[in-house]
Amino acid sequence: MILGIESTAHTFGIAVVDNGKVLSNVRDMYTTEKGGIVPLDSAKHHKEVFSRVYKEALEKAGIANDENQIKAIAFSQGPGIPPCLLAGLHITKELSKRLNVPVIPINHCIAHLEIGALTGAKDPVLLYASGANTQIIAYAAGKYRVFGETLDLGVGNFIDTFARHAGIGFPGGPKIAALAEKASEEVKNNLIELPYSIKGMDVAFSGAQTKLKQLLDSKKYPLEDLSYSLQETIFAMLVEASERALAHTGKKELLIGGGVGCNKRLQEMCKIMCEERGCKFFSPEIQFLVDNAGMIAYLGEILFNKKLFVEVDNVSELDIRPRERTDDVEVSWKD
Ligand code: ATP
Numbered sequence: 001m002i003l004g005i006e007s008t009a010h011t012f013g014i015a016v017v018d019n020g021k022v023l024s025n026v027r028d029m030y031t032t033e034k035g036g037i038v039p040l041d042s043a044k045h046h047k048e049v050f051s052r053v054y055k056e057a058l059e060k061a062g063i064a065n066d067e068n069q070i071k072a073i074a075f076s077q078g079p080g081i082p083p084c085l086l087a088g089l090h091i092t093k094e095l096s097k098r099l100n101v102p103v104i105p106i107n108h109c110i111a112h113l114e115i116g117a118l119t120g121a122k123d124p125v126l127l128y129a130s131g132a133n134t135q136i137i138a139y140a141a142g143k144y145r146v147f148g149e150t151l152d153l154g155v156g157n158f159i160d161t162f163a164r165h166a167g168i169g170f171p172g173g174p175k176i177a178a179l180a181e182k183a184s185e186e187v188k189n190n191l192i193e194l195p196y197s198i199k200g201m202d203v204a205f206s207g208a209q210t211k212l213k214q215l216l217d218s219k220k221y222p223l224e225d226l227s228y229s230l231q232e233t234i235f236a237m238l239v240e241a242s243e244r245a246l247a248h249t250g251k252k253e254l255l256i257g258g259g260v261g262c263n264k265r266l267q268e269m270c271k272i273m274c275e276e277r278g279c280k281f282f283s284p285e286i287q288f289l290v291d292n293a294g295m296i297a298y299l300g301e302i303l304f305n306k307k308l309f310v311e312v313d314n315v316s317e318l319d320i321r322p323r324e325r326t327d328d329v330e331v332s333w334k335d
Pocket residue numbers: 008009010011080108129130131132133154155156157159160171172173174177258259260261262263264289290291
């Protein structure tokens with residue numbers, strides 16, 4: 001069995017995978033009443049919840065009294081927030097020493113893509129829409145390549161910032177989604193206009209952010225109508241960029257990943273686009289869309305089976321990679 005550890009941002013998670021099956025996938029999320037993530041606090045949270053999350057993950061996998069079933073530890077090496085990544089690295093190093101097992105460093109973004117295999121997707125374009133990240137990734141010529149990405153902030157952070165400004169707390173995504181469902185018929189026929197910014201396969205949100213803030217402050221529109229217009233406009237940008245990536249790569253599958261991928265309307269829009277182009281749309285279970293250790297352990301096992309791990313004697317030299325890019329990763333585990 002392979003143990004996975006996730007700690008890149010606000011979520012701390014531990015999972016156990018055996019033979020491509022996720023036996024347990026336990027998460028604990030650091031939240032704030034107002035404001036965003038305080039990196040040191042989030043890292044502190046990860047250290048505090050570790051013992052409990054570890055115990056629960058082993059119990060759920062049925063190995064509470066049999067730690068020796070763990071043959072290796074996969075951990076999120078990057079990208080992410082440095083103090084959070086360091087918390088995960090320290091935990092990984094200690095566990096590796098104690099259990100005397102090797103370590104498999106994992107790129108978090110690629111794990112979001114590889115876990116898509118559980119949905120049946122074989123060679124998809126990934127629309128990775130999370131808090132900090134917004135990228136369109138696909139495998140081509142030996143690497144995972146970023147075909148398009150945000151030029152400023154991640155789509156989730158953009159939505160969360162708007163929600164915070166509207167005073168409805170964090171995370172804002174699910175709240176904005178609920179508000180959008182209550183939008184007026186009028187706005188559904190005639191959206192409140194927001195900057196639609198897409199260049200090739202890249203997108204940008206800061207124009208829409210400024211405009212939304214102004215509209216909110218003007219108190220001219222109900223929050224429901226603003227939320228609706230936000231979703232329709234911003235998601236259309238993501239879907240358009242994804243469609244271009246499908247056309248460019250000639251791939252026939254679109255996979256969604258990241259917390260914003262939980263949004264039902266975004267999923268619906270992706271599905272419509274895919275149907276229109278004769279492509280298939282895949283969306284993992286919620287537990288694998290948000291940050292989770294299941295995907296880390298899952299990819300970890302694939303690498304482990306290809307002998308791509310760091311022996312326990314060399315584990316002390318491992319470091320975090322806060323800025324690791326998807327296309328920096330040498331993909332030597334694929335045939
Ligand atoms: P990463 O480290 O991969 O960038 P992350 O730390 O931002 O990820 P995720 O769990 O992937 O974490 O995504 C969190 C984001 O998902 C938040 O911005 C949250 O508002 C958003 N979100 C969650 N559910 C929904 C939803 N139903 N609709 C829209 N956004 C959602």
